[in-house]
């Protein structure tokens with residue numbers, strides 16, 4: 242019964258990663274480090290595999306990477322305003338180390354966007370003048386994150402009843418249950 246919603250989650254996420262106009266192109270990623278304060282930011286979804294691993298690109302010096310090194314648990318939030326559909330994901334974040342894979346991802350970054358990973362100072366460093374950002378010319382701090390979900394929550398607002406379904410990863414596969422919306 243709940244299988245169709247899981248398939249819908251997968252289809253919408255895959256569209257988000259490939260279709261520029263899809264609202265799931267971006268999501269909110271939350272991390273919690275040793276400071277124990279949830280930190281949220283918008284990130285672009287880059288790919289989704291058949292087994293629902295999600296990939297994101299970032300700067301390896303960013304706060305989210307510091308948080309993930311302290312605590313691998315992350316949350317993702319996607320919202321589709323036309324469908325009134327919210328997908329909440331909890332998962333384990335892995336920093337991609339495979340050099341061949343990283344190089345493949347780097348080739349996918351548009352040349353004008355590569356600069357984003359080459360600031361001289363780490364993201365979040367103080368700056369006296371916003372136009373005085375300096376860039377490295379022979380070095381980058383590109384990094385990829387793979388998120389392995391262990392929980393999905395599907396929420397569809399509709400009448401007469403909203404629909405909320407939770408999927409939890411168990412040793413035998415995905416367990417699902419309806420929840421009070």
Ligand SMILES: Cc1cc2nc3c(=O)[nH]c(=O)nc-3n(C[C@H](O)[C@H](O)[C@H](O)COP(=O)(O)O)c2cc1C
Nearest residue numbers: 280282283284285298299300303304305306364365
């Ligand atoms: C539309 C949009 C898309 C963004 N995409 C990314 C992204 O894919 N990766 C990323 O690291 N930051 C992205 N950012 C910037 C983040 O929201 C955030 O400011 C930055 O990653 C620093 O976050 P941190 O200090 O918590 O690590 C994006 C911001 C916006 C507004």
